[in-house]
Amino acid sequence: MKVARELNYKPNKIAQSLAIGSTKTIGIMCFDLENNYFASLVDVIEGIAKNEGYFINLILTHGDPKKEREGIAYLEERHVDGIVLFSVCKDADYSTYLQSLGIPIVTIYNRISEDFTFIGVDAKKAMRDAVKYIAGKGYERILFLNAKITSKKKQGMNVYTLQERQDGYLQGLREIGLHDPIVLEGLDEEAVSSAICANSGRRTAILCISDMYAVSVLELCKKKHWDVPGDVGIMGYDNMDMLQYIAPRICSVGYDVHLLGKQLVTVLLETMCSDAPSSDHMMDYCFTDGESL
Amino acid sequence: MKVARELNYKPNKIAQSLAIGSTKTIGIMCFDLENNYFASLVDVIEGIAKNEGYFINLILTHGDPKKEREGIAYLEERHVDGIVLFSVCKDADYSTYLQSLGIPIVTIYNRISEDFTFIGVDAKKAMRDAVKYIAGKGYERILFLNAKITSKKKQGMNVYTLQERQDGYLQGLREIGLHDPIVLEGLDEEAVSSAICANSGRRTAILCISDMYAVSVLELCKKKHWDVPGDVGIMGYDNMDMLQYIAPRICSVGYDVHLLGKQLVTVLLETMCSDAPSSDHMMDYCFTDGESL
DNA sequence: TTGAAAGCGATACCAG
């Protein structure tokens, strides 16, 4: 040991990994970091993984399924011990391909199949309750603003969470006896405006797939000089930090990102040890009150 | 090759790295990803590095010098080919220690020493010009709101960029003949309010170390019912995306984050090949006009 | 062109 110190010996983790067959590395496959939701989650995961002695290999897909496949191949070659996967791919082949790798995988945001543990919020339930929450504020007409889910589907992309949220909206609407669901896809100002205007005198709210959409709708309302929440109600999803700086404060669906990251890593580590897939974890959520409803 | 395909052969990058002595991996040592500025930059770096065939090992320090030192040690053990370093450490020993590792390092945000290539915006010049820009809008009194630079210094932290920005402010003030610099440290509402109020009838602007501080000052002004930009002018730094959703639109110092990331990776790759430290790159910046001045 | 052997830097087993 004395000689080792004198020669300034440093163990070579590469050789160690090769010999021991484990890299002590976790791969994170994520969309992007521009979105604060993803960035926060990666931030939390890194911290917890590091505490547990694991390193992070980060790969971003920017929504490109090809990049995801390539990224998975890289992670396989690099022999990461586990993967946190925000997937944009979806087909049966992909699921069996992932399964064949024999690498523990935990999915988040989009589910791939029942074969992989999923950690997240029960988006369907959250949106169903959000509809009731909005109705409770006296709105008689509730629109849903989704991303361009149909075209994403056509491109063979994974739209699990978008679909869940939309289904939750539809279910919520049925349960409160409103039978004219209106789903908008993408932020086309014309389309959104005319949908809002066709209200036949009923107070209208718009439930958005995410806070970014909600913020854009708010911008639109300001431009059109519509009063929020008087003329138009707005609700977002994710409760991003940024909302607190925007007036009026947009109501949103929030959850504990730190806890989510914690569970993600815990379950992944569990899977890595026991070699058996763990059960899903559904997080709690809560509505953050604001001035937009 | 046919047999290889049949047996579904996949090269083992770990063994390859060991044999070849290169991991094709770049380490990114960064503060956090909560800050959109850092998150964007990491996002850009990942994309460009991947295009060049390099992988990302991400380590976050959350401003803790101890975590940075540990992180560097990990990256050394893992034999990354190069490091992008957002440093919070600063002392002569640290610089020579890093030098002794023999790993190509490019620094950003905070400079460590002349021995390491630095890529970034000339913050001193930017702030000096910002003072003139503000003065040009008719303000006769300009305050500077910094982070808690003094206490960070005492803790032995690297405050290079904070100091540069502050020095730029001081220099700009001298050059336009204003001789009462007022530097505030940290967002103490009391202190900021009273500094703003002690204006002796002169129109007052507050130049902030970053957009987050600028946004908070705006919040404060709203709470105090001060008119922006009538009573108080505000200017930020970084020109974060978020500003476009906040009214009034805060003026800021912007620059091309994508280009910054591109240069970072390019220079790092250059250093990795030639083995000689490259020269610094100073980015252009521009003032984004808004409604807060 | 092909094949065999030595190394990269650790771990792990087995005899002494």
Place this chain on the structure above:
DNA sequence: CTGGTATCGCTTTCAA
């Protein structure tokens, strides 16, 4: 408890 050796999977060199 110590010291030698095979192994991990690949690159590289050298000989055939």
